Amino acid sequence: MKALILVGGFGTRLRPLTLTLPKPLVEFGNRPMILHQIEALAAVGVKDIVLAVNYRPEIMTAALQKYEEEYGVNITFSVETEPLGTAGPLKLAEKILGKDDSPFFVLNSDVICDYPFNQLVEFHNSHGNEGTIVVTKVEEPSKYGVIVHKPDHPSRIDRFVEKPVEFVGNRINAGLYILNPSILKRIELRPTSIEQETFPAMVKDGQLHSFDLEGFWMDVGQPKDFLSGTCLYLTSLTKKNSKLLTPASESFVNGGNVMIDPSATIGKNCKIGPNVVIGPNVQIGDGVRLQRCVLLQGCKVKEHAWVKSTIVGWNSTVGRWARLENVSVLGDDVTIGDEVYCNGASVLPHKSIKANVDSPSIIM
Amino acid sequence: MLQVPMRGKSGGTPNTKAVILVGGPSRGTRFRPLSLDLPKPLFEVAGHPIISHCFAAITKVPEIREVFIVGYYDEAVFRDFIKDCSRTNPNIAVRYLREYQALGTAGGLYHFRDAILKGRPDRFFVLNADVCCSFPLNEMLRLFEEKDAEAVILGTRVPNDAATNFGCIVSDAHSKRVLHYVEKPESHISNLINCGVYLFSTEAIFPSIKSAMKRRSDRPRLVSYPSSDALTDRQTFPQEDDDDGETNEVIRLEQDILSDLADSRQFYVLETKDFWRQIKTAGSAVPANALYLMKAFQTQSEELAKPSANILPPVFIHPTATVDPSAKLGPNVSIGPRVNVGAGVRIKESIILEDSEIRHDACILYSIVGWGSRVGAWARVEGTPTPVREHSTSIVKNGVKVQSITILGKECAVADEVKIQNCVCLPFKELKRDVSNEVIM
Numbered sequence: 157m158k159a160l161i162l163v164g165g166f167g168t169r170l171r172p173l174t175l176t177l178p179k180p181l182v183e184f185g186n187r188p189m190i191l192h193q194i195e196a197l198a199a200v201g202v203k204d205i206v207l208a209v210n211y212r213p214e215i216m217t218a219a220l221q222k223y224e225e226e227y228g229v230n231i232t233f234s235v236e237t238e239p240l241g242t243a244g245p246l247k248l249a250e251k252i253l254g255k256d257d258s259p260f261f262v263l264n265s266d267v268i269c270d271y272p273f274n275q276l277v278e279f280h281n282s283h284g285n286e287g288t289i290v291v292t293k294v295e296e297p298s299k300y301g302v303i304v305h306k307p308d309h310p311s312r313i314d315r316f317v318e319k320p321v322e323f324v325g326n327r328i329n330a331g332l333y334i335l336n337p338s339i340l341k342r343i344e345l346r347p348t349s350i351e352q353e354t355f356p357a358m359v360k361d362g363q364l365h366s367f368d369l370e371g372f373w374m375d376v377g378q379p380k381d382f383l384s385g386t387c388l389y390l391t392s393l394t395k396k397n398s399k400l401l402t403p404a405s406e407s408f409v410n411g412g413n414v415m416i417d418p419s420a421t422i423g424k425n426c427k428i429g430p431n432v433v434i435g436p437n438v439q440i441g442d443g444v445r446l447q448r449c450v451l452l453q454g455c456k457v458k459e460h461a462w463v464k465s466t467i468v469g470w471n472s473t474v475g476r477w478a479r480l481e482n483v484s485v486l487g488d489d490v491t492i493g494d495e496v497y498c499n500g501a502s503v504l505p506h507k508s509i510k511a512n513v514d515s516p517s518i519i520m
Numbered sequence: 521m522l523q524v525p526m527r528g529k530s531g532g533t534p535n536t537k538a539v540i541l542v543g544g545p546s547r548g549t550r551f552r553p554l555s556l557d558l559p560k561p562l563f564e565v566a567g568h569p570i571i572s573h574c575f576a577a578i579t580k581v582p583e584i585r586e587v588f589i590v591g592y593y594d595e596a597v598f599r600d601f602i603k604d605c606s607r608t609n610p611n612i613a614v615r616y617l618r619e620y621q622a623l624g625t626a627g628g629l630y631h632f633r634d635a636i637l638k639g640r641p642d643r644f645f646v647l648n649a650d651v652c653c654s655f656p657l658n659e660m661l662r663l664f665e666e667k668d669a670e671a672v673i674l675g676t677r678v679p680n681d682a683a684t685n686f687g688c689i690v691s692d693a694h695s696k697r698v699l700h701y702v703e704k705p706e707s708h709i710s711n712l713i714n715c716g717v718y719l720f721s722t723e724a725i726f727p728s729i730k731s732a733m734k735r736r737s738d739r740p741r742l743v744s745y746p747s748s749d750a751l752t753d754r755q756t757f758p759q760e761d762d763d764d765g766e767t768n769e770v771i772r773l774e775q776d777i778l779s780d781l782a783d784s785r786q787f788y789v790l791e792t793k794d795f796w797r798q799i800k801t802a803g804s805a806v807p808a809n810a811l812y813l814m815k816a817f818q819t820q821s822e823e824l825a826k827p828s829a830n831i832l833p834p835v836f837i838h839p840t841a842t843v844d845p846s847a848k849l850g851p852n853v854s855i856g857p858r859v860n861v862g863a864g865v866r867i868k869e870s871i872i873l874e875d876s877e878i879r880h881d882a883c884i885l886y887s888i889v890g891w892g893s894r895v896g897a898w899a900r901v902e903g904t905p906t907p908v909r910e911h912s913t914s915i916v917k918n919g920v921k922v923q924s925i926t927i928l929g930k931e932c933a934v935a936d937e938v939k940i941q942n943c944v945c946l947p948f949k950e951l952k953r954d955v956s957n958e959v960i961m
Contacts, residue, residue: 425863425880427898442846443864443881445898445937460864460881462898462937476848477866477883479900479939495866495885497902497941512904514941514956 157277158204158253159197159261160234161190162242166211169378172487172504173452173469178216180207180265183452184376185389185400186417186435191223193263196271198227202261204252205229208245210236243350246335247343254337262350264331266377268385269369270392271332279367280334283311286363287339289355290332292373300328301351303366311365316356330369339363379467379485379502386450387431390415410447423459441476449480458494466498469505482516536661537586537636537644538578540571541625544592553929553946554802557891559597561649565805565871566812567823567836567854569601573812574647577655579609581645587612588636590628592619624770626777630729641722646773648716652808653796654815660719660790663696670724670786673698673778674717676796680708687714687774691789698787701778712789714774715796724786725777732776802944803925805888806903809871810852825849838874847878862897869905879936887926890947896936901926904942923959 167179174182180190190207197205209216213233220231234249246253246262253260259280261273272290280288291303302325306314317324329351342354358364372392374385390413393401402414408422411430416422420434423442431448434440438451441459449463454471457463461474466484468474474486475494484498487505492498496509500516503509507519542561551560561571568576571589578584587605589598598616605614617632629636629646636644643664645657656674664672675689688709690700702709771777781787795811797804816824817834827833832850837843838857847865855861856873862880870884875892878884882895886903895901903925926940929947934940941956949960 445881460866460883460898462881462883462900477881477900479883495868495883497900497939 157200157202157258157260158206158255159202159263160206160208160246160249160253161193161263161265162245163190163207163209163265165239167377170382172485172502173379173467175505176470176488178209178211179377181216181219183435184268184382185386185393185433186415188219189268189376190220190265192268193265193271194223194227194229194231196273197261197263198229200273200277203229204255205231206234206245206249206252207231208234208236208240208249210239239347240345241347241349243343243348243354244346246340246350247345250340254340257337259334259336262333262335264375266375267331267373268376268389269330269332269373270371272367272370276332276334276367279311280365283365285312285365286361287333287335287355287358288365288367289313290330290369291327291366292330292369293326294328295326297323297326297328303327303329305366306362311367312362313355313359313364313366315359316351327366327368330373331375332369380483382467383448383450383465383483386433387413387448390431390433417453435470455486484513534583534643535639535641536581536583537588537641538581538584538657539588539590539629539636539644539646540574540578540649541628541646542571542589542591542593542598542649544619544622546622550801551799551805552802553927553944554805554888554890556947557930559593560799561591561593562597562601563805564856564873565652565799565809565854566816567838568812570652570799570805570808571598571601571649572605573652574649574655575605575614577657578645578647579612581657581661584645585612586639586641587614588632589614589616590619590632591616592622594618622770624772624776626729626732626773627771629773630726630733630771633726637722637726643719643721646718646720650799651716651796652799652804652811653715653717653792654794655717656790656792656794657717657719659792660717663788663790664719664721667696667788668786669719669788670721670784671781672719672788672790674715675712675789675791676715677711677791678713680711683708683711683713687778688712689714689789691791696788696790698782698789701782701787703774703778712791714778715792716798718773724781724784728777728780728784729771732771732780736771736776801923802888802927803903803923805871806852806869806886806925807906809854810869813852813854832868844880856891869903886924888928890928890930890932892931893928894933895928896934896938898937899934900939900941901928901934902939902941 163180167174170179181188213235224231301316301318302320304314304325306312342357372388374388376382376385394413400415402409402416404412408426408428410427413431414429416434417436419436420438422440425442426444428446432446433450435453437454439456443460444457445462447464449466451468452470455468457474458476460477462479464481466480469486470488472486472490474492477495478492480498482500484501486503489506490503491508493510497512501513503519562569578587602614619628623631660672684705687703688705689698689712690710691698797807799808813834825831825835825837830848835850836854840857841855841859843861844863846863847861849867852869853867854871858875859872860877864881865878866883869886871888873891876889878895879897881897882899884901886905887901906924923944927944929945931948932945933950935952939954943955943958945960
């Protein structure tokens with residue numbers, strides 16, 4: 157089987173992290189975001205993976221080479237010279253996606269969930285039509301495009317309603333699809349949207365079905381959602397009794413959902429959790445309080461600091477008695493001085509913060 | 521050349537007394553919420569009541585044998601303080617003189633003239649208790665004698681834009697003579713301001729007050745309206761009440777006497793280059809604490825905690841307080857009696873009052889923690905530093921005027937991990953959520 161992952165542009169929404177690494181390589185739960193998808197695809201027997209990118213493929217090429225071997229997959233970059241939207245890249249990769257009659261997966265690289273690829277394939281084959289969209293139920297469908305089914309069918313899609321004012325349903329497009337190669341005939345090689353052009357055409361022909369996603373789902377394309385997604389991911393690991401999590405029997409773990417890389421060091425009298433990810437070679441000083449935060453590789457949180465709802469970037473340093481909260485995001489190699497308070501500070505790489513950031517702002 | 525000691529005008533050894541003006545309870549409103557539980561002059565900065573810093577300066581003038589505390593607090597208020605003074609300085613008689621009605625600073629002196637004049641002193645110091653400075657009284661005395669003065673005022677330079685909030689002095693740069701004096705002028709006159717510390721000859725001051733009183737009854741003082749700035753101030757913070765029922769008997773040194781003295785030509789100014797601050801608002805206790813601690817550090821006072829990796833001097837720790845060795849304190853921190861400071865605590869530029877408990881890993885910056893308060897683990901109680909030359913303790917943040925120093929009143933509690941920033945919290949409040957830029961009733 158084959159898959160295409162829509163990586164797209166600069167990942168500006170996840171800045172300042174994406175000023176240092178392309179978004180797919182930013183670690184989510186201590187592994188590059190894209191690795192979660194590659195692993196799940198490889199597990200259902202996908203051999204060919206196309207990454208549709210329109211910038212800096214050279215950094216990714218090197219990083220992804222080792223995963224090709226590790227997971228026994230071929231990873232090809234399909235580089236757009238101009239952005240082709242969400243459907244154009246499929247056409248661009250027609251040679252690979254259309255090389256045989258088996259269906260292919262299309263994934264948005266920002267989406268994190270329990271990938272149900274086996275069931276998805278099974279379901280797709282069972283209905284025999286051209287495409288299946290994975291859908292997830294949301295509480296407030298008015299913010300999304302909602303899927304409405306044919307009255308006489310549980311999965312065949314009747315229409316899409318963009319940002320409905322009145323309740324028409326609560327299933328939204330989760331950004332994961334499985335499609336037959338035949339749909340490539342529907343796409344022209346130009347900037348074009350799969351959601352707005354290809355799918356409505358398929359719906360018209362009764363060729364598109366939906367598949368309900370079980371468990372969590374999150375678009376983690378921006379820092380606030382990256383943190384929420386991390387909480388959901390950790391919660392799902394807890395439910396599965398995952399070995400990736402630090403056991404709650406550790407004295408410093410508070411409230412569970414804590415993932416700590418074995419190479420990280422933790423000081424005395426810390427209180428960590430719930431919902432904390434600590435990356436490789438991270439150093440945590442004595443008396444540190446961490447909750448709902450992600451500490452990326454090589455960063456250092458000094459003694460007595462208090463960190464909540466924050467992403468601490470690679471190799472950054474958080475000073476003694478510093479307090480970070482409210483979706484603060486530190487880029488690579490940022491230094492937060494001792495006793496400094498950061499409220500929603502978004503700090504670009506290599507900056508040193510010596511005075512309080514009292515209200516959410518970007519520190520250039 | 522042999523220095524011949526100057527003789528007093530009455531002949532013999534000059535006789536000098538001192539008066540500390542403490543005001544009264546109705547005048548301490550700007551010192552709320554701390555003055556709700558303790559009269560301002562007894563509030564401790566750098567480990568000692570504000571008034572005792574004045575008294576300590578007076579004891580450095582060897583010839584002073586008698587000190588009066590003048591104010592309209594209840595007698596009981598200063599009883600213990602006076603007892604302490606007599607114990608530490610048995611050679612100095614300290615007496616409290618209570619005004620039963622507000623007479624103004626000069627009116628009060630005049631009212632008690634018999635007590636002050638007893639023993640025919642040649643001169644006496646007047647110190648406002650709400651002033652924090654090094655009180656260079658001996659230097660004032662030297663200038664007084666050198667110039668054969670009738671009055672010497674202590675002056676200091678402030679930034680031009682701050683000067684109009686104070687009494688402004690125009691002086692002859694060479695002779696140090698005061699040429700002109702205006703209390704809180706509307707426009708810029710001088711940046712040399714009145715520090716609230718005076719030395720008067722008894723022969724000159726009482727007649728001067730008497731003639732001011734006479735003038736007053738002949739021609740009542742014009743009512744002056746507060747400037748617009750003072751009006752906006754009033755809406756934001758509790759201000760000193762103006763004496764509404766003010767009668768002609770109220771005679772103030774600043775408004776009614778000093779400008780007349782400037783005309784008498786025997787009025788001189790000693791300009792101090794040392795620190796000077798007013799202690800008006802509760803928040804101003806933090807800079808005052810810092811200045812007095814710095815002074816104690818410079819004079820190598822034995823009272824201060826020994827500097828170490830975790831003690832950044834100057835720090836005062838009361839002998840009965842318990843401080844975990846992993847806590848980092850200073851600079852400019854005073855820890856009161858029986859205070860308990862936990863492991864990994866950080867305290868900087870703050871006053872922690874007696875019986876308070878600061879739990880582990882808490883962080884306290886630019887704040888005052890009231891008597892018997894509790895600050896939780898990983899809590900953060902934070903004010904904002906004001907520039908050293910600034911004479912105000914409020915700052916403008918997002919266009920709103922807020923207290924720069926965070927103050928917790930008596931027996932307040934801050935829950936674990938909660939952040940309190942730029943707040944004033946009245947006594948007995950429990951703070952369970954983050955709060956900033958508020959007065960918490």
